[in-house]
Amino acid sequence: MEYIPNIIFAVILIVGIGFFARNIKKLIRNIKLGQEVDASDNKPQRWKNMAYIALGQSKMVKRPISGFLHVIVYVGFIIINIEVLEIIIDGLFGTHRIGLSILPNTVYGFLIGTFEILAVLVLVAVSVFWIRRNVIKIKRFLSSEMKGWPKSDGNIILYFEVVLMALFLMMNATDTEFQNLGIGNIISQCIAPLFDGVSPEGLSAIERTAWWLHIVGILIFLNYLYFSKHLHILLAFPNVYFGKVEPKGKFNNLEAVTAEVKLMMDPDADPFAAAPEGAEDDVPAKFGASDVMDLSQIQLLNAYTCTECGRCTSECPANLTGKKLSPRKIMMDTRDRLEEVGKNIDANNGEFKDDGKQLLGDYITNEELWACTTCNACVEACPVSINPLSIIMDMRRYLVMEQSAAPMELNTMMTNIENNGAPWPYNQMDRLNWKDE
Amino acid sequence: MSEELKVPTMAEYMAEGKQPEILFWVGSAGSYDDRAKKITKAFVKILNKAKVDFAVLGTEESNTGDVAKRAGNEFLFQMQAVMNIEVLNAYEVKRIVTCDPHSFNCIKNEYPGLGGQYEVIHHTQFIEELIASGRLTLGGDTYKGKRITFHDPCYLGRANSVYDAPRDVLKKTNANLIEMKRHKGTALCCGAGGAQMFKDAEPGNKEINVLRTEDALETQPEIIATGCPYCNTMMTDGVKFKEKEAEIKVMDIAELIANA
Ligand code: SF4
Ligand code: SF4
Numbered sequence: 001m002e003y004i005p006n007i008i009f010a011v012i013l014i015v016g017i018g019f020f021a022r023n024i025k026k027l028i029r030n031i032k033l034g035q036e037v038d039a040s041d042n043k044p045q046r047w048k049n050m051a052y053i054a055l056g057q058s059k060m061v062k063r064p065i066s067g068f069l070h071v072i073v074y075v076g077f078i079i080i081n082i083e084v085l086e087i088i089i090d091g092l093f094g095t096h097r098i099g100l101s102i103l104p105n106t107v108y109g110f111l112i113g114t115f116e117i118l119a120v121l122v123l124v125a126v127s128v129f130w131i132r133r134n135v136i137k138i139k140r141f142l143s144s145e146m147k148g149w150p151k152s153d154g155n156i157i158l159y160f161e162v163v164l165m166a167l168f169l170m171m172n173a174t175d176t177e178f179q180n181l182g183i184g185n186i187i188s189q190c191i192a193p194l195f196d197g198v199s200p201e202g203l204s205a206i207e208r209t210a211w212w213l214h215i216v217g218i219l220i221f222l223n224y225l226y227f228s229k230h231l232h233i234l235l236a237f238p239n240v241y242f243g244k245v246e247p248k249g250k251f252n253n254l255e256a257v258t259a260e261v262k263l264m265m266d267p268d269a270d271p272f273a274a275a276p277e278g279a280e281d282d283v284p285a286k287f288g289a290s291d292v293m294d295l296s297q298i299q300l301l302n303a304y305t306c307t308e309c310g311r312c313t314s315e316c317p318a319n320l321t322g323k324k325l326s327p328r329k330i331m332m333d334t335r336d337r338l339e340e341v342g343k344n345i346d347a348n349n350g351e352f353k354d355d356g357k358q359l360l361g362d363y364i365t366n367e368e369l370w371a372c373t374t375c376n377a378c379v380e381a382c383p384v385s386i387n388p389l390s391i392i393m394d395m396r397r398y399l400v401m402e403q404s405a406a407p408m409e410l411n412t413m414m415t416n417i418e419n420n421g422a423p424w425p426y427n428q429m430d431r432l433n434w435k436d437e
Numbered sequence: 438m439s440e441e442l443k444v445p446t447m448a449e450y451m452a453e454g455k456q457p458e459i460l461f462w463v464g465s466a467g468s469y470d471d472r473a474k475k476i477t478k479a480f481v482k483i484l485n486k487a488k489v490d491f492a493v494l495g496t497e498e499s500n501t502g503d504v505a506k507r508a509g510n511e512f513l514f515q516m517q518a519v520m521n522i523e524v525l526n527a528y529e530v531k532r533i534v535t536c537d538p539h540s541f542n543c544i545k546n547e548y549p550g551l552g553g554q555y556e557v558i559h560h561t562q563f564i565e566e567l568i569a570s571g572r573l574t575l576g577g578d579t580y581k582g583k584r585i586t587f588h589d590p591c592y593l594g595r596a597n598s599v600y601d602a603p604r605d606v607l608k609k610t611n612a613n614l615i616e617m618k619r620h621k622g623t624a625l626c627c628g629a630g631g632a633q634m635f636k637d638a639e640p641g642n643k644e645i646n647v648l649r650t651e652d653a654l655e656t657q658p659e660i661i662a663t664g665c666p667y668c669n670t671m672m673t674d675g676v677k678f679k680e681k682e683a684e685i686k687v688m689d690i691a692e693l694i695a696n697a
Contacts, residue, residue, distance in 0.1 A: 247597045248595055248596045249592050249597050250546035250547060251547065253550045253551060257511045257512055261515040265520075320625070320648060321638075321644065322643060323640070323641040373591070374630050374631030375595065375626035377623070377626065380622050398509075401511060406508060407636050410632055413635040414510055417513060421465075422500050423504055424470075431498060432468070435481075
């Protein structure tokens with residue numbers, strides 16, 4: 001009988017982590033639906049980016065208020081979770097505050113004291129976040145793509161954090177033994193008097209309840225991630241690592257096109273020659289992207305990492321002037337479609353069954369794609385190195401090369417380049433006329 | 438322009454069996470667009486003044502393909518690129534300067550993958566170099582104390598992190614350089630990039646160039662300095678839209694320096 005709590009704890013832990021592992025597996029499978037890309041270059045720069053941008057939050061603090069608050073929540077959350085280690089050991093082995101018997105009292109007190117202070121800071125930061133989202137109504141949280149689930153998601157996370165922090169403080173405040181030690185209870189000693197009239201049994205019951213709810217809450221949170229923009233707390237790291245390390249203006253040259261252009265330009269090429277061995281598999285079925293499977297694995301990882309913060313959209317010249325384009329929506333659409341494809345695969349025994357839908361048209365419209373000035377403001381603004389522009393470009397490529405669906409004026413411009421090497425209908429032979437004008 | 442401009446071509450150099458120090462890539466706008474041609478000539482004036490041994494491709498130059506690529510036509514881009522690379526390589530070109538950030542970005546970043554390896558610099562970088570090495574001296578106080586604001590071209594700034602060269606050059610004129618609220622990394626696009634120059638904008642509530650002009654007007658400038666022929670057109674139109682063309686001039690840095 002005395003082991004029942006340990007067993008229950010172990011079961012809850014296994015179920016919680018098991019579900020989480022299943023979600024992660026699904027996530028990886030979905031990302032692998034994308035095209036493979038080689039990102040083995042520039043390793044030192046990639047690690048550096050990860051250290052500065054993901055771990056160091058260097059881009060977050062470009063907006064000082066939200067950046068500073070975010071750093072508090074981020075640091076607080078990571079550090080307080082060291083406490084979870086103790087909870088897990090205590091839960092599995094039936095100990096109580098194992099840290100006290102391992103560490104010197106002063107060290108333990110210092111740790112818990114730090115956690116308590118951080119918990120309060122997190123509570124403050126989270127409250128300000130909530131006010132920014134719901135009372136001050138900062139513009140970037142109000143766009144049309146932020147209605148419904150994305151809006152609730154943003155708030156749910158904040159409530160989660162409030163509850164978890166409150167439980168942590170409560171658990172400490174009602175732990176008579178811990179309070180009597182008088183170390184590290186910097187904050188909880190102010191809460192403890194609230195329970196003055198409660199009997200020792202009552203206190204212990206509250207303490208146990210808070211303790212259980214805290215760990216169960218953390219496991220629920222872990223499993224909530226997959227459905228939330230909060231996936232970024234894990235994915236920001238790999239995503240920044242795989243982020244662009246070349247100049248932002250450098251767009252990739254499509255290799256399949258290079259092969260065809262070479263053939264066209266080479267007078268010696270034999271158009272009837274058999275394709276070299278294996279070449280058939282190398283040629284993609286289409287140029288550009290019309291659905292998530294045509295995008296690269298990095299672009300799909302981008303979509304799962306997007307925090308929906310809207311920093312990209314708030315700097316986008318098209319969006320600022322009332323056009324439909326919103327780089328954040330491009331990322332959210334990509335994730336939504338990828339999820340839809342993933343569910344389709346789940347429902348059809350691991351095979352994707354054509355559902356008559358695709359990213360282009362059903363999620364992202366031509367109008368959005370053509371509004372982009374390729375200015376890279378979104379890429380620069382993103383705190384986790386997401387590149388919405390690359391998705392826009394790949395979809396434009398599909399529109400132009402597979403569907404010949406460019407706006408008419410652009411077709412005229414391109415015909416001019418083809419015919420006379422300039423976007424306007426001037427004669428190639430007049431290229432140097434300016435010098436005598 | 439009163440003085441005679443000296444604009445030798447690569448073919449002429451070749452005929453004499455010589456190599457110029459640098460190739461000036463004029464670009465399509467710089468060759469054909471009336472406003473941009475003035476920038477081209479201003480830059481040549483600087484090159485002549487600094488006695489730079491340069492050449493142009495002239496009628497052998499073709500569109501870089503940059504705008505086709507941004508429009509999504511990778512085929513056309515690569516055809517243009519391969520054609521230009523063939524010409525450039527035949528002349529054994531090593532170093533290229535251009536007044537067009539789009540050509541700059543395209544040749545610098547996208548040509549290497551197709552066989553075209555060159556050192557490419559923007560004209561503001563080259564001017565900076567000429568001043569630093571003492572080959573170009575700025576006389577007179579044409580711009581002393583004048584309020585000038587610089588609009589970062591996306592393809593020079595964010596795309597290639599060149600923020601300082603144009604500013605350093607402007608400071609050399611003793612002008613009073615005033616930054617817009619959005620500048621350098623957060624500069625707002627003029628609205629021309631990504632092939633927008635060649636089409637009407639999608640429905641919205643404002644033109645991008647007007648918004649950017651408003652950014653510039655906030656600094657109460659006498660001159661809006663640009664470093665890209667397309668930005669120049671967009672900002673010029675924006676200033677006209679705001680009916681400020683009598684008070685505010687939109688000038689490329691090459692034009693500013695040519696008169697300094
Ligand atoms: S690159 Fe396109 S989507 Fe991104 S900010 Fe510029 S215009 Fe907007
Ligand atoms: S793409 Fe980046 S900047 Fe844009 S909403 Fe997502 S995380 Fe924020």
